[in-house]
Each structure stands twice: as C-alpha cells, then as structure tokens.
Amino acid sequence: MPTAQLFEAFITRMGVAVSQEELYAIVWGENSVNVTPNTLYQNVSLLRKALQDSGIPSESLKTIRGKGFIFTVTSVVENYVENNDNTPDKTEPAKERKPVIYHLILLSSLVVILFVILFVILFVILFVILFVILFVILFGILFYDYSSTPWRVTHYPKDFVFISKINGCSIFNSTENKSIENNLRVNSLIRTLPLECENYPYVYISYSDRHPTTSIISCRNDINYTEQNDCKTEIFINHGELDETQP
Known part of the structure; x- marks a missing residue:
C-alpha cells in the first residue's frame, strides 16, 4: 500500500528532507513514471490523517517547498511524552453512551421475566393446594363410606x-x-x-x-x-x- 510505504520511507529518514523523486522511486519503483504529483500528495494527506488519528500531530510531516517532505523527530517525542502523562488524553474519543431506549427495553425484559417467574410460582402453589383439597375430599368420601358400613359387614363370615x-x-x-x-x-x-x-x-x-x-x-x-x-x-x-x- 503506497501510504504504508511512504510512512516507512519517512521513518527510515526521520529528520531528513526526502525529495519527491526519492519518494517516487521508493514507493512506486519502476511504475513511478506513471504516478502523478496529485497521487503523491493524496497519499501524503492520507498519511497525515492516519498520524493524527493515532495521536501524532499532522505537523510532524512537513512540506518543504522545492525540496520535498520531512518527518520531524521532536514532534513525535513531544507527543509521546504528553500521552504518557497522568493527564487524560484529550484526543481519546468519549465513550459511547447507550441510548435511553436500550435501558427501557432491558428494564421491560427484566419486568416480563420476573412476571413470568411469579406466575409460574403462583400456578405451582395453586396446583398443589388444589391437589391437596381433592385428596382430602376423596379421602373423606372413602372414610365416610367405610365408616358408615358396619364393622361386621366389612368383616363378613x-x-x-x-x-x-x-x-x-x-x-x-x-x-x-x-x-x-x-x-x-x-x-x-x-x-x-x-x-x-x-x-x-x-x-x-x-x-x-x-x-x-x-x-x-x-x-x-x-x-x-x-x-x-x-x-x-x-x-x-x-x-x-x-x-x-x-x-
């Protein structure tokens, strides 16, 4: 990728001015004859944006009129020291806050789950109570039927x-x-x-x-x-x- 090769060229020549002809030869090699200055400047612009996104000021890569470009060591070192300070990095993007609707949906889901659990518990309790009542009624009917029959009838000869x-x-x-x-x-x-x-x-x-x-x-x-x-x-x-x- 040309942008990455440009960055490698500037790193190996940090603090030294690099001409456009050198960059053409390093990055594009034999195909440099087909590369326009506009293409070179577009890749330099992309490299500056990438440096800025990584926390290195875009001014670290300067254009020298008539000579080419220079990647300064001082700017990189200063930026490294600032990022290692105890003060928070202002370039760090703020944490994304989840929308209110997300919390509402989560709360509604928890309420539904709790309602379902309570419903199941109540259903089990009612089922157990109904089963006990039916068992008591059945036992009472059998006991009454047995007790209403004389003992001598149930123990016939x-x-x-x-x-x-x-x-x-x-x-x-x-x-x-x-x-x-x-x-x-x-x-x-x-x-x-x-x-x-x-x-x-x-x-x-x-x-x-x-x-x-x-x-x-x-x-x-x-x-x-x-x-x-x-x-x-x-x-x-x-x-x-x-x-x-x-x-």
Whole structure:
C-alpha cells in the first residue's frame, strides 16, 4: 500500500528532507513514471490523517517547498511524552453512551421475566393446594363410606360374601353361589321378601341350583362374631321364579 510505504520511507529518514523523486522511486519503483504529483500528495494527506488519528500531530510531516517532505523527530517525542502523562488524553474519543431506549427495553425484559417467574410460582402453589383439597375430599368420601358400613359387614363370615345393603339389611350370599348373575337374583329376591331389617339386619342366604329352595338366616348380630345371637331361619320355595316365591 503506497501510504504504508511512504510512512516507512519517512521513518527510515526521520529528520531528513526526502525529495519527491526519492519518494517516487521508493514507493512506486519502476511504475513511478506513471504516478502523478496529485497521487503523491493524496497519499501524503492520507498519511497525515492516519498520524493524527493515532495521536501524532499532522505537523510532524512537513512540506518543504522545492525540496520535498520531512518527518520531524521532536514532534513525535513531544507527543509521546504528553500521552504518557497522568493527564487524560484529550484526543481519546468519549465513550459511547447507550441510548435511553436500550435501558427501557432491558428494564421491560427484566419486568416480563420476573412476571413470568411469579406466575409460574403462583400456578405451582395453586396446583398443589388444589391437589391437596381433592385428596382430602376423596379421602373423606372413602372414610365416610367405610365408616358408615358396619364393622361386621366389612368383616363378613368366611363362608358368606357381602353383596349389598337393602332397606337397612346387610345381605350376604354363600361363597358357593358367588357370581354376578346369582347376586342379582339374590337382590331381586330380597326386595320381594318381608324382611325385618330393623330387628334382624344381617341376612345370610344359601341355596342350591339342584333344589328350588332358598334358605335365609336373619340375625340381630353378625353370625360369626357373637357368642349369643338371635337368629331366625326361613325357607322359600321356587327361588328361581320370583313371582311365585312364597314362604
């Protein structure tokens, strides 16, 4: 680059006048015949501007009328001493201040982020509270359902199975006849019988598919868990034909 070669030529000849012909030969060599004085002065001007941007006064590179140019050592040394002083360099450009809109955008972003974090925290808290409430309600329903069923119903005898509670009677079916169809038949039968559920709330049913009879034992207390119990036995015929059932 011609400007850099010019600077090298002035550095190697610092304090000495350098003619235009020397500069043509040093910078452009064999092509110097095609270089105009205007091109030389343009590159000298660019070099002065570069020196000034780097903190060296442009007056360090002086034009000597009729002789050429000279790059003075004194100006460079003085400038170096001034730049190393404790006083701030006036040529140093002021730090660029960021516009107000930048700070507003940054502040808005922080506000949005904080809002999102608070929203997530509140959502998690509400979800946990709702989950606890639902759990308590479900537990309460299950506990109430369990506690409302007599203890003897939940611990029915081993040879009978609790199937339903009808009109205050706890109905037990024999384990031999345990099936969905038979349980439905038992429930249908119980609804047609004049049971005394208030006095005999425990009803045990056994029957055989081979014989059209149904045996019903009604007790005041659970049949297995009391030593003294008041029970009565009834036998019904044609348990498979509900319309014809009779004592």
